[in-house]
Amino acid sequence: MAEFSAPLPRTGGNENKDFVKILAVVFMIIDHIGAAFFPGVYELRILGRIAFPLFAWGMVTGAVYTRNIWKYALRVLIVGIVSQPCYKYSMNHGWDELNVFATLLLGLLGIAAIRENRFGSRYWGPVLAVVIACIFKMDYGFQGVLFILLLYGARQNRASIAAMMTAYCLYWGFGTLSLKTVLGLPVIQQVSFLPQGRKLFAHIAQIQFWAILALPVMLLPMRSSGKGFHLPKWLGYAFYPGHLAVIAVIRHWPEITAFFSR
Numbered sequence: 524m525a526e527f528s529a530p531l532p533r534t535g536g537n538e539n540k541d542f543v544k545i546l547a548v549v550f551m552i553i554d555h556i557g558a559a560f561f562p563g564v565y566e567l568r569i570l571g572r573i574a575f576p577l578f579a580w581g582m583v584t585g586a587v588y589t590r591n592i593w594k595y596a597l598r599v600l601i602v603g604i605v606s607q608p609c610y611k612y613s614m615n616h617g618w619d620e621l622n623v624f625a626t627l628l629l630g631l632l633g634i635a636a637i638r639e640n641r642f643g644s645r646y647w648g649p650v651l652a653v654v655i656a657c658i659f660k661m662d663y664g665f666q667g668v669l670f671i672l673l674l675y676g677a678r679q680n681r682a683s684i685a686a687m688m689t690a691y692c693l694y695w696g697f698g699t700l701s702l703k704t705v706l707g708l709p710v711i712q713q714v715s716f717l718p719q720g721r722k723l724f725a726h727i728a729q730i731q732f733w734a735i736l737a738l739p740v741m742l743l744p745m746r747s748s749g750k751g752f753h754l755p756k757w758l759g760y761a762f763y764p765g766h767l768a769v770i771a772v773i774r775h776w777p778e779i780t781a782f783f784s785r
Contacts, residue, residue, distance in 0.1 A: 533679075537740060537741055540581055544578075546577055569702075569736075576688070576741065577740060583634070583671065586634045586675070596628060603621070603622060606624055621662065624763070649672050688735060692731070696729050702728050
């Protein structure tokens with residue numbers, strides 16, 4: 524009787540999409556609670572840095588395994604549109620500041636351009652996606668779109684994923700929020716006896732560097748959950764606008780009660 528081995532994975536990283544998505548949602552909620560209610564508690568924001576790389580990795584594996592990447596992109600677009608009012612009122616952003624699903628959508632369209640390669644789109648498609656992200660304001664901006672594209676390029680090898688992630692995180696968000704203390708301990712930003720290493724410590728002191736904490740999860744040797752537990756697709760998409768709506772209601776509760784008490 525012939526024996527059939529399981530098909531080889533199409534990526535070198537964690538392929539259990541449900542596990543990755545659940546962790547991404549947990550860290551996303553931690554991040555948004557910190558941003559909305561405890562902006563001075565940087566530890567919450569550090570943990571929140573784990574969320575986007577996991578969502579990006581989920582986008583990469585989803586693009587690799589989906590039967591129709593354009594239907595996948597349409598779902599991402601719809602969730603982004605539905606989420607925009609929740610994003611605005613929960614985080615007090617303007618209407619011109621797009622939520623993270625705009626970033627994920629552009630990254631996915633860049634991947635689609637590479638995979639489809641229509642009229643040489645594997646060359647100009649990713650560039651166009653990054654340029655569009657430079658024109659419009661969106662969560663994580665062009666850095667987020669570029670991260671997704673680079674992650675897709677490195678997807679098939681664990682060493683490549685680790686190298687790309689480490690190099691990118693060292694420069695990701697440099698010049699934004701600089702950490703002074705973590706858990707009450709001072710963050711080293713430069714070392715006098717390492718003159719050539721000062722920039723390294725300065726980069727590590729940036730909050731976005733700590734997206735590197737997502738790397739162990741991305742590299743776990745886990746396959747698809749198969750016939751086991753599966754997170755309903757609609758639930759995975761609903762978490763984003765749902766939790767933002769709850770935060771928006773809490774933040775604007777006085778205005779809401781005042782409006783209905785007229």
